[in-house]
Amino acid sequence: MAGVLDSVNQRTRLVGENRLEILLFRLSGQQLFALNVFKIREVLQLPRLTQMPQRHPHVVGVVHLRGQTIPVIDLAAAIGMRAQQVNENSTVIVTEYNNSVQAFVVGGVERIINLNWDTVQPPPRGAGRAHYLTAITRLEDQRLVEIIDVEKVLAEIVPFNTRISEELLDEQLLDNARGREVLLVDDSQTGINQLKETLSQLDLTLHVATDGLRALRQLQAWADAEGKLSERLLMVITDAEMPEMDGYRLTAEIRKDPRLSDLYVVLHTSLSGNFNKALVEKVGCDGFLSKFQPDQLVEVVRERLSNLQARG
Incomplete structure (x- = not known):
């Protein structure tokens, strides 16, 4: 699955063109979700999971990957959905945000698509999980894709510091x-x-x-x-x-x-x-x-x- 990601050099051609690439995946249902490919390091089968005491409820454990200890987050649970079943066959998306690395357990990865930012719209305001989204878009077959606000998810697990020294x-x-x-x-x-x-x-x-x-x-x-x-x-x-x-x-x-x-x-x-x-x-x-x-x-x-x- 690691081959699902293109090289950074290929993706930089999108910069300044108002385009992006997103990785489509599912969580605990049929709804399609997405993350920007720029933020994804790799996609792989869940390595051996180590449980940690006193962890956040949405952190299912940690994995040791390429010399790093990485927290593994149940993304479905973190955005208010039914918790993901986690086992040795689970798929994880390893991401980098704000110079920190974490993995998200997902139900399955579908594919990468390339699209214009002007086809991406703000999420509707209202009840449900909309406040965990930064944007929505539709595929050619009109299926809805929800782009997750990972910054909000991470801030709820480890609050960000805003105080100036x-x-x-x-x-x-x-x-x-x-x-x-x-x-x-x-x-x-x-x-x-x-x-x-x-x-x-x-x-x-x-x-x-x-x-x-x-x-x-x-x-x-x-x-x-x-x-x-x-x-x-x-x-x-x-x-x-x-x-x-x-x-x-x-x-x-x-x-x-x-x-x-x-x-x-x-x-x-x-x-x-x-x-x-x-x-x-x-x-x-x-x-x-x-x-x-x-x-x-x-x-x-x-x-x-x-x-x-x-x-x-």
Whole structure:
């Protein structure tokens, strides 16, 4: 099953093209779910499982794989479905989010599909498991595919830290940051909450867009009213994966518009750090930051403020 994944070099061709590849799989029923292939290391039969005392109810144990000890999570149970039956024949998807590696037990893997982000829509708001989804799409045969918000799943198992180290909150930083405006772009409410909780400690004024297309329209509306925005906005912090328009395409569109082209854009994503660092220059981002690193986020703000001061 490991051969189900293409190489990173092949997949990088999608970047900036507003396209993605997703791996389709099932949990404890017939509904199709998906994860972005960029976040998947491998798919394999469950290695020998070791039980751990005092583990989270959704963590079924750990496996030792390629020199790492990896927690194994029952993804069905974690999103409120009937728990998965786990045995030596179970399939696991090994993923990397925010520089951490974990495996998810699934009912079975179907295939990889390639699609445009503009065919991917936000999930319907309402009851059920919708709040564990970041997006939905449909296959050519009209079957619904639900794309899981893994950041939310992981945050409920191991809560993310949003507090800034006290020694970083010096008076000069706080004075320079106070009231400056930042646009946050992320389709995950977990991601937005983390950014808000961290950046509000700097007394920044925060605007939110839930996908790249909404962000672009907001920036264009501001530019229509005010002209160039670089003096108004300290920076744009954008996720990579989003329905309608991803962060790579958003950055490319910003660079095309002379009223927006000099905006400072930071890619803030749970995708593999090494992978994204190699692509920041390709799409014109000014920086890259892994999610849920509050101190590093503050240092990005500090560096941006310092650069502005140096220019006079």
